[in-house]
Amino acid sequence: MTARVFDHERVLRLRHGHLRRAAELLGDAAERDHGPVDRVIAIANGGLIPAAAIAAHLGIPVRVVIARHNPTRAPHTQATGQVAYSTIGVSAADLAGRILLVDDIYGTGATLTTVHSALAALTPAPLQAVTATLCVNAGAENLPDLWVWGGLRDWVHFFWEDPPDTSLALQDLPAPEKACTR
8 A cells, every 4th residue: 555645734624615516527527438327426534525415516426425534533643544434335236336435535545445446346237436536645556537626735625624733734725636646
C-alpha cells in the first residue's frame, strides 16, 4: 500500500457550491465514457453526499455501502490499509447493469478496491463498475476511473464533515472544470 502524500502546509476545503458542478461533471463523464449508468453506489460516510448529487443529476437510484479506512478524523492521518465495510442493504439486483461506485477521495485506493471486491462477490454476473471520486491524493499509485481534483498534496475537508482541528490555513479547492479520466 502506498502512503498518502501531505505537504502539511494547508487544508484544502470543498465548498458546497462546487459539489453540484463536480457531480454533473462526474455523472456526465461516466455515461459519455462508459455508457448508461443504472445506479450509483455510495461509499459512506464520505461518498454519500457526492453519490447522492450524482444520482440526482442522472435521475437514477442510489444505494449505500459503509466503509471505514481512516483510523481517526485528524488531518494528515495515514491510512492503515485495513478497510472495515458492510454491504448490508445492497443486493445482487442492485448490481445488475452498470454501477457508478463513488467515494469522496482516493488516497491509497484501499477503500475502493475492497468495496469493489465485496460487491463483485455479491453477484454471479461480472460486476460492471465505474469508479469515481471527487479528489485524488498525489501518492495514489492507481487511479479511479473518474475524478475532479487530482494530484492533491494536502488534507481535504469536505463541507459535510466537522471542521478539522488544525492551525493550518484553509484554502478552497478551485471551481471544478472537468472530470479527469484514467
